Amino acid sequence: xxxxxxxxxxxxxxxxxxxWVAVLGIVLGTIIGVLPGLGGANGVAILLPVTFxxxxxxxxxxxxxxxxxxxxxxxxxSILFNIPGEPWSVATTFDGYPMARRGEGGQALTAAxxxxxxxxxxxxxxxTLFAPLLAEVALRFGPPEFFAIQFLTFSSFVGLGGGNxxxxxxxxxxxxxLGAVGLDIVTGQLRMTFGFNGLMTGFDFIxxxxxxxxxxxxxxxxxxxxxxxxxxxxxxxxxxxxxWKILPAYWRxxxxxxFIGFWMGFKPGGATPASFMSYAFAxxxxxxxxxxxxxxxxxxxxxxxxxxxxxxxxxxxxxTLGIPISHxxxxxxxxxxxxxxxxxxxxx
Amino acid sequence: MRAAEIITASVLGLLGxxxxxxxxxLGIGWGTDGxxxxxxxxxxxxxMVVCCAIIxxxxxxxxxxxxxxxxxxxxxxKVLWPAVLAVGLMEWLxxxxxxxxYLGFYMxxxxxxxxxxxxVLSLGVPLATFLIFEQWFLVPxxxxxxxxxxxx
Numbered sequence: 001x002x003x004x005x006x007x008x009x010x011x012x013x014x015x016x017x018x019x020w021v022a023v024l025g026i027v028l029g030t031i032i033g034v035l036p037g038l039g040g041a042n043g044v045a046i047l048l049p050v051t052f053x054x055x056x057x058x059x060x061x062x063x064x065x066x067x068x069x070x071x072x073x074x075x076x077x078s079i080l081f082n083i084p085g086e087p088w089s090v091a092t093t094f095d096g097y098p099m100a101r102r103g104e105g106g107q108a109l110t111a112a113x114x115x116x117x118x119x120x121x122x123x124x125x126x127x128t129l130f131a132p133l134l135a136e137v138a139l140r141f142g143p144p145e146f147f148a149i150q151f152l153t154f155s156s157f158v159g160l161g162g163g164n165x166x167x168x169x170x171x172x173x174x175x176x177x178l179g180a181v182g183l184d185i186v187t188g189q190l191r192m193t194f195g196f197n198g199l200m201t202g203f204d205f206i207x208x209x210x211x212x213x214x215x216x217x218x219x220x221x222x223x224x225x226x227x228x229x230x231x232x233x234x235x236x237x238x239x240x241x242x243x244w245k246i247l248p249a250y251w252r253x254x255x256x257x258x259f260i261g262f263w264m265g266f267k268p269g270g271a272t273p274a275s276f277m278s279y280a281f282a283x284x285x286x287x288x289x290x291x292x293x294x295x296x297x298x299x300x301x302x303x304x305x306x307x308x309x310x311x312x313x314x315x316x317x318x319x320t321l322g323i324p325i326s327h328x329x330x331x332x333x334x335x336x337x338x339x340x341x342x343x344x345x346x347x348x
Numbered sequence: 349m350r351a352a353e354i355i356t357a358s359v360l361g362l363l364g365x366x367x368x369x370x371x372x373x374l375g376i377g378w379g380t381d382g383x384x385x386x387x388x389x390x391x392x393x394x395x396m397v398v399c400c401a402i403i404x405x406x407x408x409x410x411x412x413x414x415x416x417x418x419x420x421x422x423x424x425x426k427v428l429w430p431a432v433l434a435v436g437l438m439e440w441l442x443x444x445x446x447x448x449x450y451l452g453f454y455m456x457x458x459x460x461x462x463x464x465x466x467x468v469l470s471l472g473v474p475l476a477t478f479l480i481f482e483q484w485f486l487v488p489x490x491x492x493x494x495x496x497x498x499x500x
Contacts, residue, residue: 173396189385
């Protein structure tokens, strides 16, 4: 692959039609991401048929734009309402929501989208340069490595959780048990459905999140005697510029989180462990750990950078080998489409 | 505080017991082609029950405090029980009718908004969600007799 091919690619991508398609995709994606219960995967699945009427390149541009718009939409609800739209925005709520409650929602959002850009850009550059090499590493990844990553992530939950570690363990186990409800994919037997048909497919992530974060948050607000208003955020260009002045000071966090995200993303591991791990690392290396969880901007930067670096890196095995690495049904359909369109022959 | 912790831990412990019971039904051993369906849930639930027991023990040795004051608990219940009722109604009436009833009741009773606003919002919001989910995004939601009568 020569560098001239790369420029040829840019020439194809930066036509007015394709840029318009990208803007449209990001706007649609953000709306889909903000709506509760609809994630990027649903958006992509719904709009898939539309792309068949387009040239393949524009189709890919539209779908990736929707996907990224939806990812950022998840960050918006995490910061403003403390309700993460996607598993990898959960870590963003830890500091994003306290910032918004202090009236710094604008700063938190700016930090979130800037970090997303940095993380995604970092991964894009690495993928472009090292795609075939990294794809081979990704293929060697088997169950033991996968287990190791998950184990590390769940251990970091216990380390992160403030109070009693045993309670954190109970919470993790409860999550695993809820995850085990429904059809056992190995033996095909029904587990813990107790005769309810609705439980056959298990518990959806969104339902658990709305129940735990959303309803819990509302009840807590009522108890504190406040009225639930979400948080007011005014987005002045001023706020964005001021936040950009602070952010370069966190270059270490950006770099570390991008690496963590990329490393976790390009093989089956995923964005969610990456965001949590990056948050844990940022907290450990920080000089003022006590501020984390109370509205520290670094606590938004770290998970967002890592999640988006991982998200972009996850595309790599998909386009180089045609293997969709994903954990959600609709996402896989998108992956198939990309896999078919781009395919292994595309890279080699 | 102590009572709340112990109750929560006990409820979770009982849930763990339920999971263990179902796992035993499915088989917790090793089948011909790997672990049987009950293997993982059984061990997860067993560890959870043990952890809950530890929490109960820890809490029972600690000084008691207040979990929630009576005055603050009233508004919380006021929010909670209509929501629980609405979820119950959803089972027979469907999501949209239950949502309309819930919104109307809640806005009038807790929010004390004017009747016109109550009617506009409690009809408008379910209608909008109906259009978004059923028509545009084709996500099926629980539906009841009214939707059946309308032909959905």
